[in-house]
Amino acid sequence: MSALSAFLHPAVTREEKEVIISKRFLGEDGKPVPFKIRSLTQEENAAIIKAATRQKKVDGQWQDSIDANELSARTIVEATVFPDFRSAELCEKYGTKDPVQVPGKMLLAGEFGRLIDAVSKLSGFDKSLDEEAKN
Template identity: 60%
Template sequence: MSKLSVFLHPVSTQEEKEVIISNRFLDEDGAIVPFRIRSLTQEENDAITRKSTRRIKENGQSTEWFDSVDFCRRLVVAATVEPDFSSRELCEGFGVMDPLLVPGKMLFSGEYSKLLQAIKELSGFENLEDEAKN
């Protein structure tokens, strides 16, 4: 088998993982319900980055501005499998039409950060941030 074959047919193109975000989400037996997250490909990351980039006019010049808050919201919604923030029931339950607003209404600030951090780690972002610090 050539090395090219290894890159053409990776073992997995997506990983999933269960993470405990909070002890506030309990099932009927009182057990903590984990969130299920998935890794994102670079192609998905590029699409999220494009959606989070705004064109603004400043002094007659058109420039691009990256909205990091919007990027994080899109990342969380795209990578969270369970609960499905895009589900109509969740959106209605939190009184919003935009799924990007559900995690912010559902989670405490620290819980949101914990979920975002777990998604970044699973998608390989964490290693890059650690390398940049060193």
């Protein structure tokens, strides 16, 4: 078996995880309802970055500029399995037709931060290669 086979058959292709980001969203049992998130591939990440990039003219030259808030919101929408921010019911509840606006309207700033942090970690942004090799 060649070393190339390791790249043809990676151990895990997609991870999902439940995370509690707030005590405000309670189930019928009175306990916090977890958000279900999934990891993002670099291909998905690149598409999100492209969607959050705008061109603006600076000193007569066009430059790309990434809207950090939009980038975070798009990342949350793409990586959150439950609740589905694209659902018509959630969009209607928060007064928008654009799912990208729902996380900002629904979540407190700290909750938004915890959710984006959890997605980032699940997508591999939390560890160096040295740390992963030790585990």
